Amino acid sequence: MTEPRTTGATVAATKKRPLWPWLLLAALIAALVLWWIIAEFTGDEDPNLDPGAETAIEETTGATEDVEGADSTDAAATTSPAVPTMAGLGVIMVGDLDVLTPNVDLTTSVGEPVEANTVQVQAVVADEAFFVGPEAGQTIMVRLQPFAGSDDPESPFEVETGDRVSFTGTLQQIDEEFLADLQLYDPAQQLEAGDSYVQATDITLAQ
Known part of the structure; x- marks a missing residue:
């Protein structure tokens, strides 16, 4: 005669779902939020403006000022101190x-x-x-x-x-x-x- 079981049926272990899909979704949401914030603060800028154009303009202006300064220095150096100041009438x-x-x-x-x-x-x-x-x-x-x-x-x-x-x-x-x-x-x-x-x-x- 078979002896009765003293223990009940064993419940199968619950299968755990992987976390990486949730992490990927959170990263995507964070990226979208960050993009939206950046777009809000930079939306007034001209999208066709070359970011390097302003730097190029500043460098060109600086170079022009340097050339003008050098020309002024050369002119002052070649001017004879003995030449009198141009006299006005009388x-x-x-x-x-x-x-x-x-x-x-x-x-x-x-x-x-x-x-x-x-x-x-x-x-x-x-x-x-x-x-x-x-x-x-x-x-x-x-x-x-x-x-x-x-x-x-x-x-x-x-x-x-x-x-x-x-x-x-x-x-x-x-x-x-x-x-x-x-x-x-x-x-x-x-x-x-x-x-x-x-x-x-x-x-x-x-x-």
Whole structure:
């Protein structure tokens, strides 16, 4: 006779489903969310804009500025410091100094080039010398060419009081020898000779 079983029927073990499909789905959802966020923040940008275009523009601009800076440096290096600043109307310049400025100190500028633009003749004091400037106290003497004695010919340039002249020349110092060499020198009563004069090398009457 068969003995009865003391245990019940055995339940088969439950089969576990793999987790990887769920992990793949979660990763896909996360990727979609990330793409949506990026699209929201970058949606205003032009999709046809080349990302490297802005960088290229900045590099080109920088290169242009470098070239312009180099050109400016080269121009400054080749400019002679002895060339006077371009004079305006009624102005006489030696370097950066306006010769006609009251009480201007020209002692350190002797020997430097001078440029005058349409200045008025105040008085003719010798065959080859005259004062220019707007008024007494703002004048300087101009000499047309060196004269050593009465046998030298007169300057071919003729000037009268009230004329306006433009000229270039060199700033020189006035001394007793200079005044003695002037032909028919007749000092102007209201105009002082001062310490400096302009030895003109090129002069024209202003129209």
